[in-house]
Amino acid sequence: xxxxxxxxxxxxxxEESPKPNKALEPSVLKGEIKIFPDKRLxxxxxxIIKAYQATGVGGIKAFAMVCEKHIxxxxxxxxxxxxxxxxxxxxxxxxxxxxxALDMKEHFVFVYEDKLGNPIALNKNAxxxxxxxxxxxxxxxxxxLDALSAMHDNAFVHGNIRVDNLFDGGSTTFENASLGETLSxxxxxxxPVIYETISRALATPLGRGMPDYADDIYALGxxxxxxxxxxxxxxxxxxxxxxxxKVELGSFNFLTGKxxxxxxxxxxxxxxxxxxxxxxxxxxxxMVWADGRRVSAKQGGALTALKxxxxxxxxxxxxxxxxxxSMVLPQDSSIVVPLVENGELFLWLNRSLQDKEYETxxxxxxxxxxxxxxxxxxxxxxxxxxxxxxxxxxxIFYRSLKxxxxxxxxxxxxxxxxxxxxxxxxxxxxxxxxxxWSKCTQxxxxxxxxxxxxxxxxxxxxSQAMIGYGIERCVYYLCPMAPxxxxxxxxxxxRSAEDYLMAxxxxxxxKQRPEWFLDRHIVAFLSVRDKSIIEPFLADIAASERxxxxxxxxxxFASIQK
Numbered sequence: 001x002x003x004x005x006x007x008x009x010x011x012x013x014x015e016e017s018p019k020p021n022k023a024l025e026p027s028v029l030k031g032e033i034k035i036f037p038d039k040r041l042x043x044x045x046x047x048i049i050k051a052y053q054a055t056g057v058g059g060i061k062a063f064a065m066v067c068e069k070h071i072x073x074x075x076x077x078x079x080x081x082x083x084x085x086x087x088x089x090x091x092x093x094x095x096x097x098x099x100x101a102l103d104m105k106e107h108f109v110f111v112y113e114d115k116l117g118n119p120i121a122l123n124k125n126a127x128x129x130x131x132x133x134x135x136x137x138x139x140x141x142x143x144x145l146d147a148l149s150a151m152h153d154n155a156f157v158h159g160n161i162r163v164d165n166l167f168d169g170g171s172t173t174f175e176n177a178s179l180g181e182t183l184s185x186x187x188x189x190x191x192p193v194i195y196e197t198i199s200r201a202l203a204t205p206l207g208r209g210m211p212d213y214a215d216d217i218y219a220l221g222x223x224x225x226x227x228x229x230x231x232x233x234x235x236x237x238x239x240x241x242x243x244x245x246k247v248e249l250g251s252f253n254f255l256t257g258k259x260x261x262x263x264x265x266x267x268x269x270x271x272x273x274x275x276x277x278x279x280x281x282x283x284x285x286x287m288v289w290a291d292g293r294r295v296s297a298k299q300g301g302a303l304t305a306l307k308x309x310x311x312x313x314x315x316x317x318x319x320x321x322x323x324x325x326s327m328v329l330p331q332d333s334s335i336v337v338p339l340v341e342n343g344e345l346f347l348w349l350n351r352s353l354q355d356k357e358y359e360t361x362x363x364x365x366x367x368x369x370x371x372x373x374x375x376x377x378x379x380x381x382x383x384x385x386x387x388x389x390x391x392x393x394x395x396i397f398y399r400s401l402k403x404x405x406x407x408x409x410x411x412x413x414x415x416x417x418x419x420x421x422x423x424x425x426x427x428x429x430x431x432x433x434x435x436x437w438s439k440c441t442q443x444x445x446x447x448x449x450x451x452x453x454x455x456x457x458x459x460x461x462x463s464q465a466m467i468g469y470g471i472e473r474c475v476y477y478l479c480p481m482a483p484x485x486x487x488x489x490x491x492x493x494x495r496s497a498e499d500y501l502m503a504x505x506x507x508x509x510x511k512q513r514p515e516w517f518l519d520r521h522i523v524a525f526l527s528v529r530d531k532s533i534i535e536p537f538l539a540d541i542a543a544s545e546r547x548x549x550x551x552x553x554x555x556x557f558a559s560i561q562k
Contacts, residue, residue, distance in 0.1 A: 027098040032057045033111055035064040037101045043119050044180065046160070047071075047190040047205075054111050056093045061115075065184035066100060067108040069483060069493065070417035071206070072410055074183045075108070076481050077156065081183060086150035088143040088169075088178045090116060095183075097493045106493035108483075110184050116167035120177060120227075126163040127194065128232040133262045136227045139174040140166065144220060145290060147179050152213065152283055159187025159211040161219040162195045163226045186410050187211045193239045194255075195219045198246050198275060199443070201239070202327060202402060203395040206414050209406030212445045214277040217286070221272030222255060228265065231258040247324050251275050271295060277443075308352035314339065322349075322358060326391035330398065333383035340366065340382060361389035361440055368436045377427055384433050392440035396433060399424045405434055405451035409478030412471075417485060422471060429458045429474060454478055467542050468534070472524035480528070486521035488514040497526055497533055497560045517553050526556070533559035 026034040035054045041063050044051035049071065054062040067073045075095065082092055090112040100107045120140070121129060144161070151158060160182035169176025188208035193201040197218050200208045233254055234242050245254045252273040261269065268289055271281035278298070285295045311318035312325065315332045319325040329336055339345050349358045365385035372381055384398040395404050401424050403411050412425050428434060438452045454477060461473040476482055484494040492503040500522065507513040518541060526534040533556060534541075540552030 024101040027100055027109075029096050029098050029109060029111060030057070030094050033062070033094055035066070035098060035109060035111065043122075044116070046165075046181070046185045049184045049190075054114075056111065056113060060093070060113055062093055062111050063114045063116075065110045065112075065181060067110070067184055069107075069485070070414045071185060071189065072413060072479055072482050073108060073110070073185065074187065074481075078183065080154050080156045083154045084150045084156060086147050088147040089150070090114070090178070090181050092183070097495075097499075105491040108493050110181065112181055115169065116178055116180065117170040117176070118168050119164060120166040120168050120174065121163050125232060127226045127234055128229045129163070129227050130230045131227050133228055133265050135174065136224060137265070140177045140227060141224055143177045144179060144223075145286065148216065148220070148283060149287075151216075157187065157211050157213060158182050158216050160185070160190060161216055161223055162191060163223055165190075166223070186407070188215075191219070193242055194234050195222045197277070198243060198251070198323075199393050199395060200404075201243050201246075202397075203404055203407060204402045204411060207395065207401070207403030207407035207411045209404035209408075209410075209451070210445065210447045213283060214280050217272050217280060217283065218251075220286075221269055222251075224265070225255045225261075225269055225273070228261060229256075229259045233257060243327070244324065246275070247321060247327075267295070306353060306355060306358075308348065309354075310348075310352045312345070312348040312352070322353065322390040323394065326387040326394050326397075329387045329390070330380070330383045333379040333399075336383040336386060337379050340386065345386070358389065361392065362386070364436070364440070365389035368432065372431065380427070381431065381433065385436060388433070388437050388440055392437065393443055396428075396437050398428055398433060401425070401428065404448070405438070405455060406445075406447050408434075408451065408455055409475070409482070412475055413479055413482050413485070416471075416475060425474075426462065426471065429455060429462055432456075451478075466538065467518075467520055468523040468527045468538055470520060470524070472520045473527065475521075476525050476528035484521060484525040486519050486525070488519060488522065494525075497530055500526065501557065501560055518556075 024038045026036050028034055033054060033056055035052055037052060039053035041051040041053055044063055044065075046065065049065055049067055052064050052066060054064040056062040078092070078095060093111045093113055095108070095110045097106050098109050158179065161179065165180035167178050167180060168174055169178050186206060186208070188196060188200060188211055189205045191205070196208070197215055200211065200215060203209070233245070237245065249257070252270050255273060256266070256269055268286070271285060271289070274280040281289075281295065288295050306322060308320050311320050314325060315328060315335055317328070346359070346362055349355070349362055365388060369378065369382035369385045372378060375381075380399050384396065387394065387397045395402050401411065408428070412422075415422060415425065434452055434455045438449070458474040458477060461469045461477065462471065464470070475485065484500065489500070489503055492499070492506075494500050494503055504517065523534065523538070523541065537552040537555045540548045540555070543549055543552070
């Protein structure tokens with residue numbers, strides 16, 4: 001697999017229609033791979049990331065996923081993906097940066113060999129396809145298990161398993177069924193909430209963060225149930241209502257309730273759709289089941305959907321489950337203050353739930369929120385802390401933010417690129433709610449601990465006003481694969497110091513070139529990518545004297561070239 005670059009493009013601009021009588025030139029990657037901007041393949045899209053027809057080396061039929069600048073792809077795990085050998089996953093031919101004729105800017109692209117065929121759910125209801133159980137097990141499920149096994153051997157989690165990302169491989173009998181691509185978007189970003197576990201579904205798609213194998217297994221269960229169901233359990237329901245149904249009924253009951261499944265399939269669905277990840281089947285359990293043997297029952301896990309003996313009224317609704325209450329507390333933070341201060345919430349926990357762990361977390365949440373009781377965001381902090389106390393397995397909720405620590409960086413980049421209010425992000429970094437969540441939660445998936453530490457480390461970046469620090473430094477520290485977001489480089493996909501110099505070289509002959517070489521984003525970007533090339537010269541760059549600034553820039557350029 002090779003990675004290569006060519007010229008520039010942008011992410012936030014809508015696709016422009018090609019001029020009527022002028023064919024668009026194909027973009028070229030690795031010299032021979034051609035991508036055709038006027039040949040869309042909408043059945044391969046991943047959310048807003050669009051797919052286009054391509055040809056690989058030697059004219060191999062291929063497709064390209066053209067990424068957007070504010071949606072950071074999973075380029076950091078390409079090496080894992082290319083180590084997978086499986087006919088039921090698309091083969092990655094190359095990835096890199098190309099000039100894109102639709103907006104005349106640079107875009108990052110992934111190019112795959114195209115043997116996928118048509119979507120399995122073509123012209124059908126993807127959530128209730130009504131296929132026969134023996135057909136599903138002997139074709140689609142068999143192939144998916146082969147793919148999962150190959151991914152598991154390479155420590156790769158897919159994060160994009162769903163019916164409308166399954167393809168027939170050119171066979172109407174599904175014997176060549178394959179799973180679609182996932183690298184062009186953050187894991188879970190393109191997933192409808194019904195395919196995500198309750199906790200991941202509660203987060204904003206970009207804020208879901210890194211999944212683990214248990215999440216892929218849950219999505220597999222939803223996928224198999226969807227292929228066999230006749231009734232669509234989500235019909236007419238909003239995302240919030242789907243999640244509420246899962247909380248109240250349990251995912252297994254919600255997803256299988258109206259349909260009859262063979263006993264063998266029911267056992268598989270009960271195991272893969274268990275809402276407690278400690279009780280959910282592992283891949284090894286699935287293989288035991290696939291061999292026709294009985295899977296040993298697991299002992300009770302730590303996460304249970306507790307139910308109170310009497311309801312708590314909040315915002316004109318009645319709640320019996322702390323997990324359901326957790327989901328709505330941050331939506332009406334001003335009401336949370338009197339609910340806590342008059343003791344009503346604690347009494348409900350003490351008398352109706354009678355669980356000491358909840359009472360302990362309640363006290364800890366109150367202490368956490370009172371660290372900033374004089375601040376204007378006290379009600380929001382209190383609501384967020386109490387939501388964590390009620391359901392520490394849920395994401396962190398704060399004002400409009402819903403995220404896990406591994407998804408925080410992706411959310412911040414999208415907010416910055418689309419000019420959203422960054423105040424909630426600053427509050428999260430400056431406060432200690434992320435650390436409080438980490439202490440309370442029982443979910444410690446790979447990368448979570450490191451993400452929590454990184455968010456907390458960003459406090460020192462915000463405490464310094466000097467160029468190279470501030471919220472811009474946080475962006476690149478929290479999301480190491482992000483390109484430079486400077487407006488000076490809006491037409492380029494700059495991922496390294498070398499890319500930056502090449503972009504300046506291309507701009508040098510343009511009348512629209514910027515007046516100065518650096519800004520806060522560029523300095524922060526270079527500082528995170530390689531401190532040695534810029535930090536020794538920050539004093540000169542930040543100086544008020546123009547000659548010192550120029551001298552600092554020359555030293556930076558010399559360091560990069562060296």
